[in-house]
Amino acid sequence: MMILSSDEKQLLYRIQTSTSDIDAIILVDNPAYNIVANIEGMWADKTFNLTFPVYDYELNAWTDGTLNRPTHSIDVEYAIAFNNQYLHSKRKWYSHSVYVYRIITKALLVRFGIRSRWFNWSPIKYDVKIYSDIVPDVVYFLLLTVMEQRGLSKELSLL
Numbered sequence: 001m002m003i004l005s006s007d008e009k010q011l012l013y014r015i016q017t018s019t020s021d022i023d024a025i026i027l028v029d030n031p032a033y034n035i036v037a038n039i040e041g042m043w044a045d046k047t048f049n050l051t052f053p054v055y056d057y058e059l060n061a062w063t064d065g066t067l068n069r070p071t072h073s074i075d076v077e078y079a080i081a082f083n084n085q086y087l088h089s090k091r092k093w094y095s096h097s098v099y100v101y102r103i104i105t106k107a108l109l110v111r112f113g114i115r116s117r118w119f120n121w122s123p124i125k126y127d128v129k130i131y132s133d134i135v136p137d138v139v140y141f142l143l144l145t146v147m148e149q150r151g152l153s154k155e156l157s158l159l
Contacts, residue, residue, distance in 0.1 A: 001148075003141055013138070015145055025145050027138050037138045039067070043146050050146075054082070054138055065139060067146065078143060079103075082135045089143060098147065100140060107132065110140045124148075 003013035011030045018024045027037040039052035049068040056063050065082030080087040086103040097113035112128040126144060130137055 001145065013141065015141065017145065017149060019149065023149065025142060025149075027141060027145075036136075037142055039142055039146070043069075043150060052142060054136055054142075056083075056136060065135075067143060078147070080135075080139060080143060082139050085134050087135070087139075098144075100143070102132075102134065109134060112140070112144055 001015040001017065002011055003015065004010065005012055013030060013036070014028045016026045016028070021042075022040055023043055024040045025038060026035055028034065029036050034055070037052060037054040039050055041050040042048065043050065049066065049070075051064055051066050053062045053064050055061075063083050065080065068079050069077065070079060071077070077091075078089040080089065080100070087100055087109060088103050089098055089100045091098040097111055099108060100110040101108055109132040110128065110130045112126050115125045115127055128140065128144070130140065
C-alpha cells in the first residue's frame, strides 16, 4: 500500500502489512526510507487493544500510542490515544466516510472515504483530508490500514 501526495505524483509513505498468527504493519517514509511507525498484534477479533510506536520528527523521539476497539456495535468505532491526545473515530453503518474527532472538543481532525471505482478490479483508493496536526499524520494512516485489513473497503463497497 502507498500514501501519495494530494496531486498523486509524490510517494510519501509505503505501508507493509503481513497477516499470520500476529498481524503487523510497518510504515516507511519514502524520501529517507526510515521506519516511522509500526504496529503488531491481533486485530481480527471484534475487540482489541494495541500499542504502537511512532517516530516524531519534531521531538526527535519515539512516542507510544494506543489503538483500541472497545465494543462491537453496528457503527464502527475506534479509540486512539497518542501523546496525551485522545481521539475517536466513527463510521456509521450507512456511511462511506470515516471521521476522526478529538474526544474533548469534538473537533473534526480527519476524514477518509473510499473513492468511487469504475470497475471492481480497479485498485482501492481512499481520499484522506487532514484538518489538524494535533498528532502526526502516520497515526491516521495506521488507523486506516488496520480498518482496511479488517475489511473496510469490502464493507463500503456493499453500500
